[in-house]
């Protein structure tokens with residue numbers, strides 16, 4: 001005769017979650033998409049053979065043949081060299097990258113302030 005010790009095991013002792021602060025009722029807000037101008041939701045495009053981008057939402061434009069020195073000074077050397085070479089096209093990767101960077105920077109001006117602050121980390 002052997003006695004099997006019956007052990008009650010409580011593996012899950014964390015079933016009670018009653019200590020969550022009830023003030024956390026607000027969910028993480030999604031971007032209120034309806035407040036974003038439609039054109040900002042699509043990647044900007046420059047037609048083939050053109051070197052100027054016109055913002056669809058205002059009269060701002062980026063003239064790639066006449067970039068401001070502020071912009072050019074911030075470019076990586078290879079992009080500068082490429083622009084200097086006069087053989088680039090708007091499809092070249094560094095140019096596309098520059099274009100998308102500049103355009104999305106500008107698009108931020110079209111966004112409501114609360115969305116803008118949600119996009120940029122407030123450090």
Ligand SMILES: [Zn+2]
Nearest residue numbers: 055057058060
């Ligand atoms: Zn604009």
